[in-house]
Amino acid sequence: MAGTDLNIEYIAQLARIELTQDEKDELGQQLKAVIDYMDQLGRVDVTGVEPTSHPFPMDNVTRADEPGVSLTNEEALRNAPSSSNGLFIVPRIVE
């Protein structure tokens, strides 16, 4: 558990960000310092402590299953960088 094994190349790939080499160098250095700081949590004894994912957990919140008004196709596509025939246009995925 230490910042020294941060593989910035791999993490950037997971995060889908094409970093430049300069960015990789700078981020790697900065994040090592931050991760070293975070390592202090290793000192806390959490035996038997439940994790908190929300301050006030509310499980299985549902609404009545009734049709309502939603965005029209046109409105939903209005901000798309590229669309056609009522669809988002993306690069070819399968040959």
Add this chain to the structure above:
Amino acid sequence: MAFDLTVKEAAGRVRDGSISSTELTRACIERIREVDGKVHAVLELDEDEAFAMAAEADRIRSEEPERAAQMPLLGVPIGIKDLLAVRGHSLRCASRMLGNFNSPYDGTAIARLRKAGAIPLARLNMDEFAMGSSNENSAFKPSLNPWDLERVPGGSSGGSAAAVAAREFPATLGTDTGGSIRQPAAFCGCTGLKPTYGRVSRYGLVAFASSFDQIGPLTRNAEDAGLILHAIAGHDPMDSTSVPKPVDDAWLNLNPEIKGMKIGIPMEYRRPELDPVITAAWDEALKKLSSAGAEIVEVSLPHTEYAIATYYILTTAEASSNLARFDGIRYGLRVDGNDPYTLNSRSREAGFGPEVKRRIILGTYVLSSGYCDAYYIKAQKVRTLIRQDFERAFGSVDAIITPTTPTPAFRIGQKSKDPLEMYLSDIFTISSNLAGNCGISVPCGFTDNPRLPLGLQVIGPAFREDTVLNIAHAYQQMTDWHLQFPEL
């Protein structure tokens, strides 16, 4: 001057007809034209629409008195942080990633402001995607502190705070994930309320860290914060984490009687790095509250030293997941590539600024295979301990009072090269977001030279906004710090 009015005064004067909403709106817009070139709080302003809404408010007042009576904020312009969806307006989160995104709907807080008669006016500057404590991370021009234009207004709701301090708006909306309302309120000398997590619907708020984010008002005083909270709070079926509790009419009629209240002072907050001017203002405020009959007692929040590490693990993890939606395909900036992976990666490289990339990378790391238990799950457990610290403390006190920040507003560039040092400046505010408490920052003094405002933070248990508002109001009855404005 009309731009000097509080929300309560402005609404009252529109109601009694001594000023029209059109006059009020014109005063705000003229003030923005006059001073915003210095503070850069406003990113976008649609004057024609503003005057159309003001004219409609004036029409409702004269032609539909019964409807007007149901609209407590009728005709009052309120500035909106660029993180909240306002129908028909740009929503950019002060980022290049969103390109020319135009919001197709109103978020719930905005819809409720409209229902109360308010005029949501302008898009306000911020740190990109609400990540930052200084506004230096805005992809546009950073907003500046109206008290000293060489200093930061705080962040991330820096534009919202600077706009109130510069008297461009009687009030604004901001969001608070780790102090993003309270810290800029402290730096700019205004009042900033972070409601309890779940109190205000997050529908239409661009998510940074979903289990932390809350919308709240920045105002001139606690009374106005109560008025706006009353308008925007309450359960919303569009946000499954919004809590089904009724809004509290006590927020509309604050009670300055604090005799017999117990106020806790956390001993862990007496830190060596604390600026002596901050300690002095804190002690002076406690003396005032004590003379009004409050009982001051020491409390302990033993896990305080772990709050920042816990916060940055959990919020970056949530951010890395939330910001995955910016993929260059459905909206926002697109840089083309021959396959979706390349398109996603190039778009995100071009669209996000350095701090956002830093946090996405960090969040991805703490969630990645092999590290998730050591960082993310561990931090969630420490979050439980921090929450329990507050629960224990609130078993014996009504509220906890601390400085809002360990220093006054710092210089532009002073911390921007060292992310960790910037993160440490949030030490007093982030615990409340980890625990889900409510908190308010009110002005409590000034430094001498330069003259910079200082903030006092009142933290209350979950859903006791009435307590923090009453204490803040009581304090503002005894002091005039909140009545002082910067020369611009």
